[in-house]
Amino acid sequence: MCENLDKDNDPSGESFNRRLEAARERLEPRMAARQETGGTLSDLGLVVRSGTELVSALVVGVAIGWGLDHWLHARPWFLIVFSLLGGVAGVLNVWRLVRPDAINTKAEGPDDGSGRI
Amino acid sequence: MAAGSSIDALGQFELHPVLGALGESLRFSQSPMMMIVAAVVVLAFLYAGMRPAAVVPGRLQSAAEMCYDFIYNMAVDTIGVEGRAFFPFVFTLFFFILAGNYLGLLPFSFAFTSHIAVTLALALMVFCLSIIVSLKVQGAKFFAHFMPAGAPKALAPLLIPIEILSFLSRPVSLSIRLFANMVAGHVMFDMFAAFTIMLAGLGFFGDIIAVGPVVINIALMALELLVGALQAYVFAILTCIYLREAVAH
Numbered sequence: 001m002c003e004n005l006d007k008d009n010d011p012s013g014e015s016f017n018r019r020l021e022a023a024r025e026r027l028e029p030r031m032a033a034r035q036e037t038g039g040t041l042s043d044l045g046l047v048v049r050s051g052t053e054l055v056s057a058l059v060v061g062v063a064i065g066w067g068l069d070h071w072l073h074a075r076p077w078f079l080i081v082f083s084l085l086g087g088v089a090g091v092l093n094v095w096r097l098v099r100p101d102a103i104n105t106k107a108e109g110p111d112d113g114s115g116r117i
Numbered sequence: 118m119a120a121g122s123s124i125d126a127l128g129q130f131e132l133h134p135v136l137g138a139l140g141e142s143l144r145f146s147q148s149p150m151m152m153i154v155a156a157v158v159v160l161a162f163l164y165a166g167m168r169p170a171a172v173v174p175g176r177l178q179s180a181a182e183m184c185y186d187f188i189y190n191m192a193v194d195t196i197g198v199e200g201r202a203f204f205p206f207v208f209t210l211f212f213f214i215l216a217g218n219y220l221g222l223l224p225f226s227f228a229f230t231s232h233i234a235v236t237l238a239l240a241l242m243v244f245c246l247s248i249i250v251s252l253k254v255q256g257a258k259f260f261a262h263f264m265p266a267g268a269p270k271a272l273a274p275l276l277i278p279i280e281i282l283s284f285l286s287r288p289v290s291l292s293i294r295l296f297a298n299m300v301a302g303h304v305m306f307d308m309f310a311a312f313t314i315m316l317a318g319l320g321f322f323g324d325i326i327a328v329g330p331v332v333i334n335i336a337l338m339a340l341e342l343l344v345g346a347l348q349a350y351v352f353a354i355l356t357c358i359y360l361r362e363a364v365a366h
Contacts, residue, residue, distance in 0.1 A: 049294070049355075052293055053286070059293070061282050
């Protein structure tokens, strides 16, 4: 009993340090795993975004082209032009999403020079 | 849902008046009702969580504080110090969509985020806010963004329409992504549930095989829990990114 008490109140704090180390070792993998999950969530978000980014610009292009044709009775010229432009804009959207300097914008600061993503 | 051999997977998205005669006369359907429920759930969670206001938080208070921190960090990390002004907006948006997605997974419930009218309204709100903030912060310089810096002047007639289309595609991609994911998830639930009922009508062996779609639906529920959170997260982080561009000089 007395010996046990002595061990816990070790003035050099060696026992405490040892136990702290053990606790850290026990918790470290869990904390690392948690950070991993955070990374995966935003990566997953990137994957989910890329598909719709590509399609949505095309949708907007086709809608504008069709609307202009309808309004100016120029079928099918505006539809052709704006479908192509929409497709290009979609590829541009995906490029902005995945280009090497866009992925880590969070660490770089508020503005990456181009001002847009 | 399965009438005979046909599957009516889209019938679940139809709107019906609720709350009897009162709902009938007000044209009050499940969609606005679930929006109110979602708002009440979020407010009740925050109220119940923060009421003790203890220095050492309990479980509910910890959860509420974690939610606050999560969105606060997202807003400030992405937008910068100006992000504090938009934090309430992003917080509301995230938890409204998250609650809508998750409440839609309950039986006899309705996911209001599965209607493009709702998601497009949310996306247009974000889009208009980002334009207003851009014009207020950057003024006429905002329009200079439509011509990429350093590009030859001769390419302007081609590049400017592309940039404008890319800009206009933002609310469309925001709304289509959320709407399509929610519709796809709920249609899959309905399909596999209908398979179970159809197989169960085929006698003894059908009964055994019918377990398969049930297992798939359980796995789908896990997937939908991920998708629901992920879509709310993507919506919120994109709102932050658009607002960051708006406040950048």
